[in-house]
Amino acid sequence: MKSLKFYGKQNLSFEESKKPFVKKKDDVIIKVKAVGICGSDISRYAKLGPYVEGTIFGHEFSGEVVDVGSEVTNVKVGDRVAGCPTFYCGTCESCRNGDLARCEKLHVMGAYHPGAYAEYAKLPAENVIPIPDSVDFDTAAMVEPSSVVVHGFYRTRMQPGAEVAVMGCGNIGLLAIQWAKIFGAKKVFAIDIDDEKLAIAKEVGADVLVNSIEKPAHEQILEHTNGSGVDVAVESAGSPITSAQVLALSKKGGEVVFMGIPYADINIQRFYFEKIVRNELTVLGSWNAISASFPGKEWSTSVHYMSTGQINVKPIISHRLQLREGPETFDKIINKDGFFGKVLFYPELG
Known part of the structure; x- marks a missing residue:
């Protein structure tokens, strides 16, 4: 064969x-x-x-x-x-x-x-x-x-009416957008640096497209959420850079789910790391x-x-x-x- x-x-x-x-x-x-x-x-x-x-x-x-x-x-x-x-x-x-x-x-x-x-x-x-x-x-x-994506969503406390940010619009991110809607998200933010990927994100159900080259993703998310942030942030790019940046997307008491695999060391600036502590975030890993x-x-x-x-x-x-x-x-x-x-x-x- x-x-x-x-x-x-x-x-x-x-x-x-x-x-x-x-x-x-x-x-x-x-x-x-x-x-x-x-x-x-x-x-x-x-x-x-x-x-x-x-x-x-x-x-x-x-x-x-x-x-x-x-x-x-x-x-x-x-x-x-x-x-x-x-x-x-x-x-x-x-x-x-x-x-x-x-x-x-x-x-x-x-x-x-x-x-x-x-x-x-x-x-x-x-x-x-x-x-x-x-x-x-x-x-x-x-x-x-x-199934990889929904495994991660099952780990969250997400409720209908939540706002969700998906960082990285590759295959996993595009599925995460759809699963967020199934879990009851009222608004899903799709974040990427590639407009072609963002266009597909819109086609599969993203409500707001965020190109993070134009302005840092967290600044744009805060503008769209009255300075609050989202209930659940999903890291699906598997990038060392986004693996730090995603920590600034969730509101106080919110959740961050890591679905991407960076295959590299992660250097987290103090600004992003402090979000875990000061915002009392729940940070979740999701595997397989x-x-x-x-x-x-x-x-x-x-x-x-x-x-x-x-x-x-x-x-x-x-x-x-x-x-x-x-x-x-x-x-x-x-x-x-x-x-x-x-x-x-x-x-x-x-």
Whole structure:
């Protein structure tokens, strides 16, 4: 089968691999219909390299079941599904407490297990989520990032009528805008330095667009909130700069949720750090997308709101490509050669 294998930093190869087969009683073999590039894939490609040299990369995908183990009951051959790519140990203290996202050995497919940049992928049955006919394969390929976002919102105290600021309008930020509305936000501020991204933010439901190049984001937010700030600020850019700036967006007693991963040291100026103390902020980290009972309500909720159209991923998708275009596409992204939103590959096209 065709696949993308990850050999080292900036070393991704399009090549033939062995097709997975049923080995365990709970195995499910899935023909991959659509698979997306995650921001974490870009960081690992550019800076960190693979966990295991030569592993098939990728983890955000949807597809059709083509074979199942003898004890699989939740899906059958022909079913349309999304894949939860996350593996947990089940034995560490966090797992025993039901805090699966905090598992000591948490990892996703494409790390130690073959990933989804391939014509076929294999997962245990509990990692396979059926999707209704109303959710197309492109949308289903984004159930995983959607679940990452709602996992973070579930951690907040957010109430209907809240004002929310989303800092960073990449794929996660654009989903966060939509989830903020689902959670009842009366106003969502989208913050970025790229007007093209801000235009997409408007299309998916942002009420106020803030270009932070023109004036510091917190100054613009204060102008729009009568000097108060927002109830919840979401950091979704994963930038060392915005990871500090986001602390100045929330009102006194407000919340800050970190969903982005900066992959660099964070130097926080006194002005921003003091906001935590003086405003008595609640600062929340959010990691991955799973909870008990596995894979968690994040997944069923994502599928539901995708089926109603309240989570709309179509404006977020910028490229639909053949798998063989993977290596050059990763290079273009890290070299900033053009605008890239969510990139989807279609392995069956070659």
